Amino acid sequence: MPAAANLRAAASQSYDDLVKQWTADTLRDALLAFATAVQATFPEDVANNRPVGAWLTIILAKATNMSTTVTDITASDVASSSFDVYRICWLADYFNAQGLITVGQAAALLAAYNANIA
Amino acid sequence: MSYPQPNADTALIKGWKFFRLNTPLVSPGDIYESAQGAHAFALGPESDISRVAITYFDNANNPTFIDQLKISPDRSFIGRIDAHNETTYQPANRPGRVLIAPDNLYNPLFNPFDDADEVTVVPPFLDVIQYFTPPQSLVTPRIDKEFYYQQFRKDLGVSIVSAMFPYFGRKSGSYSILNASAHAATVRLCGVNFLRANNAGTGFSYGYLIDPDILPATVLASGDQANGVLKESTHGMFDYIALRMEYSQNAANDDTPFKLIVSDKEL
Numbered sequence: 001m002p003a004a005a006n007l008r009a010a011a012s013q014s015y016d017d018l019v020k021q022w023t024a025d026t027l028r029d030a031l032l033a034f035a036t037a038v039q040a041t042f043p044e045d046v047a048n049n050r051p052v053g054a055w056l057t058i059i060l061a062k063a064t065n066m067s068t069t070v071t072d073i074t075a076s077d078v079a080s081s082s083f084d085v086y087r088i089c090w091l092a093d094y095f096n097a098q099g100l101i102t103v104g105q106a107a108a109l110l111a112a113y114n115a116n117i118a
Numbered sequence: 119m120s121y122p123q124p125n126a127d128t129a130l131i132k133g134w135k136f137f138r139l140n141t142p143l144v145s146p147g148d149i150y151e152s153a154q155g156a157h158a159f160a161l162g163p164e165s166d167i168s169r170v171a172i173t174y175f176d177n178a179n180n181p182t183f184i185d186q187l188k189i190s191p192d193r194s195f196i197g198r199i200d201a202h203n204e205t206t207y208q209p210a211n212r213p214g215r216v217l218i219a220p221d222n223l224y225n226p227l228f229n230p231f232d233d234a235d236e237v238t239v240v241p242p243f244l245d246v247i248q249y250f251t252p253p254q255s256l257v258t259p260r261i262d263k264e265f266y267y268q269q270f271r272k273d274l275g276v277s278i279v280s281a282m283f284p285y286f287g288r289k290s291g292s293y294s295i296l297n298a299s300a301h302a303a304t305v306r307l308c309g310v311n312f313l314r315a316n317n318a319g320t321g322f323s324y325g326y327l328i329d330p331d332i333l334p335a336t337v338l339a340s341g342d343q344a345n346g347v348l349k350e351s352t353h354g355m356f357d358y359i360a361l362r363m364e365y366s367q368n369a370a371n372d373d374t375p376f377k378l379i380v381s382d383k384e385l
Contacts, residue, residue: 008227011146012316012324035210044212047122054149054217057210058173061182064209086314087219091147100121 003114007096007106010113011089017117018082025070030116031063031081037112041105048100052109055088085117120144126152130250137248139218140164142241146226149219152248155201156216159187160194160258162245168260168287170246173217175202182208188221189246191287191382194256220244222286223357225312228325230360234280236271242284259382266377275368281361282310283378289355290385291348291378295363297338299372304364305344307333309356328356335362349385 001017004010021030035056042049042056062081066073089109096106121144126137139150140162159172169190176185184207189195202214226239245260270279285291297303309328316323332353336344348359359380365372 012227012314015314016317039210050151051121051149053210053212054151054173054219055147057207057212058184058186058217060210061184061207064182082314083223087147087149089147090145091149094145094147095121098121 001118003118004110007089007093007110007113010110010118011086011093014085014089014117015078015082018078018085021117022073022078027073027078027081028063028066028068028070031059031085034085034112034116035059035063037116038109041108042101048095049105052088052092052095052101052105055084055091059084059088085113089113120148123150126154126248130154135249135251137250138162138245139248140243140245142243143167143220143224144241146224148244149217152216152218153201153203154216154248154250156199156248156250157252158194158196158249158256159189160247160249160256161189161191161260162247163261164243164263165245165260166242166263166284166286167220167222167244169221170244171219171221172199173219174199175205175207175214183214191259194258196253196256216248218246223312223314225314225324227316228282228310228312228323229280230282230308230310230325230327231278231280231362234278234362235276236273236279238270238279238281240265240281240283242286262379262381262383264377264379266375268375269373270363270376272365272372277366277368278362278364280363281376283359283361283380284357285309285359285380286357287355288348288380288382289350290383291359291380292346293333293348293379294343294345294375294377295338296343296375297340299365299374300340302337302339302366303372303374304335304337304366305333306331306335306362308360308362309353310358310360312357325357327360328354332359347385348380351385
């Protein structure tokens with residue numbers, strides 16, 4: 001898929017993009033790289049960062065728990081992890097629209113998506 | 119309510135025996151947290167969301183220390199869960215806490231009828247109760263929920279309106295539409311399943327209508343009504359119910375009372 005133009009677009013293409021990563025045997029690495037890239041952008045000491053941080057926590061943990069043997073990663077792993085990516089993108093889009101996170105934080109999340117998943 | 123979210127600490131400090139998270143979803147990605155441990159989790163009576171994921175700290179689950187359970191109207195969870203604020207989830211290195219998120223797919227971008235001039239989407243409510251003391255028992259079906267509208271938003275010049283109502287996990291329902299306007303109206307009622315994508319296969323965008331319709335397009339003359347029931351065994355289970363109403367004249371403020379009652383009980 002082409003780069004997502006915004007976070008809603010990223011949410012809606014996340015399944016297709018992660019299937020692409022799965023077939024390239026890079027699903028686990030892509031998820032870890034995506035979430036790691038924006039970890040520092042959402043520090044815990046700001047309360048409004050925590051919901052996005054909560055999704056990053058879940059995405060990182062699930063990716064870490066995925067098998068490092070790429071052939072053991074299943075369609076259920078793709079469905080589950082892409083649902084998490086769908087939701088973090090939607091949440092960040094809402095938080096950005098409401099001014100609960102900064103435009104820069106939303107842009108960083110989108111950039112991390114496009115660099116590592118799209 | 120939504121964000122900033124209510125704080126479970128306050129409920130505990132005030133001596134309450136539970137923390138209730140009762141909020142309409144503001145996005146498909148809502149997630150909430152509790153820094154307190156619990157003795158049980160259950161869906162609250164007002165929840166439209168039927169499946170909720172509880173993420174919690176689990177010492178035994180090395181190396182991430184994360185585990186997850188799901189609750190539904192048929193399955194609450196009784197058992198002690200500690201929040202473990204003093205430790206961190208890995209590899210995110212974020213403090214232990216209980217995370218609560220809907221596990222139903224919701225996509226507010228779905229427009230069920232492309233020709234509708236006005237679309238009303240009723241957002242789903244998330245209602246979860248976290249118990250601070252062990253409950254004696256937990257039987258947690260949701261209340262029968264009633265959606266009633268005497269009129270839908272319909273500006274002058276608009277002839278087609280649609281509305282969407284949450285149905286996640288419901289097993290039965292009842293609908294009633296009365297055409298109390300002075301002219302004919304065509305009504306149609308459908309089940310909806312959401313999709314995440316705007317390009318899923320051949321042009322399906324964010325969702326699709328369940329075939330066959332619950333109520334196929336039916337012309338109601340002035341004073342006529344359409345009534346019916348929904349059954350899991352007949353209609354299946356789906357995410358939302360979509361209503362389409364087409365008025366034969368473009369008058370504003372047409373009275374077409376619509377009542378939908380949804381239930382967790384099997385008929």
